[in-house]
Amino acid sequence: MLDAAAKNWIIDVDESNFEEEVLVRSQDTVVLVDFWAEWCGPCKQLAPLLCAAAKEKQGGFVLVKVNIDENQQLASYFRIESIPTVLAFQGGRPVNGFQGLLGPEELEEFLGSLGVTGGEPKADPYADALALEETEPAKAEAFYQTMLGEDENNGRARVGLARMQAAAGKDAEALEMLAPLGDTGEHGADVVKIRRMIEMRANAATAGDETDLRKKIAAAPENPALRLELGNLLATRGDYQPAMDELLVAAELDRELGRGAVRELMVKIFEIIGVRSDLADEYRDKLRGLLY
Structure with a gap:
């Protein structure tokens, strides 16, 4: 639920009050109109970012929500052909806008281009x-x-x-x-x-004790399944680089395992450490070099 102040900055609008809440209000402040629909997945992803920005700016702009299914005349008038579409109004007319998703930094840049400023920063x-x-x-x-x-x-x-x-x-x-x-x-x-x-x-719950697992590997160093188990165990503990080293050994010993379970586990590690991190890029290249 919105707090009392945020209700003044985030409002639902329909065809009956669009002129007052958007065209008239935009004479004094920036108004962002978010054209959306209940069935639109990207709309639901963008909405929290817009709401968070409205709350953060504390009245620096007003966020207006327009459901296009319930306000088809407005959608037609502003030629809304895909959603989400956001139009920025100043001085009673649209001056800028975007379609699709924006990340927080891109949204901040967009607001900055409109001269939007916020109130005093609040404790987080x-x-x-x-x-x-x-x-x-x-x-x-x-x-x-x-x-x-x-x-x-x-x-x-x-x-x-x-x-x-x-x-x-x-x-x-x-x-x-x-x-x-x-x-x-x-x-x-x-x-x-x-x-x-x-x-x-x-x-990892089925892998058993690490000491026992390492003893098994010492006795059968060419066993790729054991290397895979050790890699999973190390990753679970947060030792990601040693884990990926073991996974590379497993992939080298068994290319089919490498293209299957090893690659799957490696991808999970990438998602934890950052898919585009330097370490992920390094080991992605190493695994690709082994398999292809």
Whole structure:
């Protein structure tokens, strides 16, 4: 739910009040009109970013939501052919806009091009909670629970709680917490990271003790399946580079395994450490060199 102040900055508009809420209001402030529809997946990904920006700018602009299915005359008048489409109004007329998704930085640049400024920066309870996750987890959890109590759709709070639950080995609870969130959008990367860690931990549960596993490898160094198990075990512990080294050995010993389970696990590690990170690029090239 929106707080009282945010309700003044984020409003739903239809054909009956478009002139007043957009054309007239834009004489005094920037108005962004978000043309969307319930069936539009990208619209639902963009909406939280627009709402977050409106709240952050604290009245620096007004976000107007127009459902094109319910306001077809408006959509036709402004020639809305694909959604999401966002039009910026100033002085009673559209002056700029974009179609499709923008990331937070691109959206910030777009707002900057319109001269949008915000109020005084406010304390970020999420940043406070994030800093407390390792040192005072109980306080961090309380922060996240409070944020979820105010808004059960708060993605950052859900991710934070799920991360803490996964760290405590409460994998089922973490997955349930993440269930409403997709693998794309504002929180997609964090969601994927947590899910991949849980998946690897489930696989590692059958690997047994690391010492025993290394003894088996010492006795059968050419066994690629054992190398794969060790790689998964190390990755579960957060030792990603040694894990990927073991996976490369497994791929070299068995190319078919390399193209299957090894590559699948390597991709999961990339998603945790950053798909385009230097380390991911390095080991992606090494694996490709071995397999192809």
